[in-house]
Amino acid sequence: MRAIFEYTKGMRDQETHYCPGCTHGIAHRLIMEVLEEKGKLGEAIGISPVGCSILAHQYMDVDMVEAAHGRAPAVATGIKRVHPDAYVFTYQGDGDLASIGMAEIVHAALRGEKFCTFFINNAIYGMTGGQMAPTTLEGQKTTTTVMGRDPAVSGNPAVMCEMLSQLKGAVYVERVALNSPANIRKAKKAVSRAFEVQEKKLGFAFVEFLSICPINWGLAPSDAMKWLAENMMEVFPVKQFKNPLEVK
């Protein structure tokens, strides 16, 4: 009998700690699938952040290092200097990347660092229990914006793809969503292109995944998927912002 589906090689045979309905597992798997298909699991070095995915190194079966909160792009920069041919990627949530680590991600993009960043945007702080994220939507209720996010007080959502795509060094920038099988297939293509950009040493590659957090949003997973499509996609349009010509 021919096997038509196998457990992703890059994922370790282990249950994750993620909540029911969380999309981290999908994002993890897409990255590992792409590396597996490229035959590059043995060349990969991943950097896990502080946030829900702090334990990503327990699940991804590649060399991994944990970075302090927000510093993954700096850590990746150091690694890439030592191993310029390795497939280096950071995996970061919205608090890690767009709040405390804003300087590091912007400067990595400015330098055109030749690694990939996979950015999980679920508009909330998950691990610390549902506080406002830099990407929390206007009016969205969190434990630190109990009346809803008020731009007059806490500003507006950070639109990372729009920001980073302005920078010359960020050559590949795409926002995808993990809310439907079709979108997940598109997301995988984006991951694959991002690694191709790194492989060809063209510059910095950035993929933002619109994700859900059913627990902290207080929604059932299926409702959370709907909420993502109806609310997040308006503020964070799903599209390819930049794609260098060299990559097909």
Add this chain to the structure above:
Amino acid sequence: MEERRLMKGNEAFGLAAILGGARYYFGYPITPQNEVTEFMSRELPNYGGFFLQAESELAAINMAYGASAAGGRVFISSSSPGLALMQEGLSGLASIEAPVVVLNVMRGGPGIGNIQPGQADYYQVTRGGGNGDYHLIVFAPASIQEAMDMIVEGFEIADRYTNPVLIAADGMLGQMMEPVTLPSMDKEYSLEKILKTKPWALTGHKNKRERNVIKSVYLKQELLEEHVLKIFEKYDKAVKELPSFEEVDLKDAEIVYVAFGTTSRMVKEAMELLKEKGVKTGLIRPKTLWPFPREAFDGIDKSTKMVVSCELSMGQMIDDVKLSLKGRLPVSLINRTGGMLLTPGEIVERTLKLL
């Protein structure tokens, strides 16, 4: 003997790092250590190394963290407020057990302070400005030559203890010039060779070994305690193996000074001046600040009536002096702070007042 050359401290520190095998340097400009960063940008590529100007000290230490985790031989430098920003990374490096040599060209504080020489980072470097249970191994050079030798040795020690080593110099040592003889560069520092000695480094598993995971998170308290205890086994060893000091004229001394770094040189001159006045003094100069050379204090003669800690701070090392003396002798402080220097004349004057 190799030819002596007159070198500025900061440039000599950079050269020593290269001779000691550093091939990765990440820096952010801050006075009075800018010549280190400039020197590395100019010279490191000539040795096949990589220089990068980081966007902040915070980024610099985390780049160092990445490069060290990837097996590279890494050197970084900063000055007091910059080192404060690096504390997160230093705690992290100690926890992931990665070697790196950090140079702190200390200046006046607190806050932004000024750019004149200071020693008020003693607590910052020996007590751990970062969070959690860890130590830096700290050397305090008194001359440019000694700083070069300590930097070269620092890489060996950082590798041996898989822990950050900090060189606590000050603005005076960074800005002054002295003749130096270069440490020899007889070793080969190819990455390939170094990686053979670092099986834990991130390289990609190449489908040949289990993956390497470098982490400092241990959510289960039992595991974190176990991890910390393991690190402290190394520190116990360091306390036995590393303390180092210089002692001068302890025999028959009435007063014994304790001073580190450049301050010890002003003290030495003051000792000569006091000798002319008939006052016998001795000196203990810690070369390692952590581990602190407590055994040095066993060498204090019965003739000694008082120990004087001389520091460019409000008195920080004096805590270690008191701990080492265990109450055996009274301890006084002769100090300046805020970037002011202790001149030999002032030390003499204040010593005579203590008598």
Add this chain to the structure above:
Amino acid sequence: MVTKFIFAGFGGQGVISMGQILALIAMRRGFEVSFMPSYGPEMRGGTANSTVIVSDKKIASPITDSIDVLCAMNGSSLEKFSKDVVPGGFIFLNSGMIKEPFIKPSVKSVYLDPKKMAQALGNEKVANVVMLGAVLSEINIMERGNMDDILEYIFQGKSDDIISLNKEAISLWEKEKHRL
């Protein structure tokens, strides 16, 4: 035998390089030496100074509050440092900037206008080297001898013109002092 020098003046008068050149000369002559510049805003704000210690033994303090030789390139430097010059010491005064005679008991004052002398050589930029030449000529801490090889070492990589200009500048006082 330890000799402590301070070179002080405005930024741009070359007091830092004066100290560096002396340190290099002393090192090449086999002495222990330390050079300590003033640095930072002080330098940019106008006044600059450098301390050079020359010794036949290992040098303890690279800074000093007892100066053997002060080289004051302007009035404010004289004011700041002259009180620390020890009996038996020297003060070299830039008479182009300091018009009032300066007298300190048991200290020898030497007046010269190095800028004017350097202009006679055709390049006032070497005024500091002229001044340093005077210092080396008047104090006997090391055999002067021929400094050509040392200057060639110090200015290696510079043009022959610059090297010969500096050679002339450093020996100018020695040659001219009896005529001045």
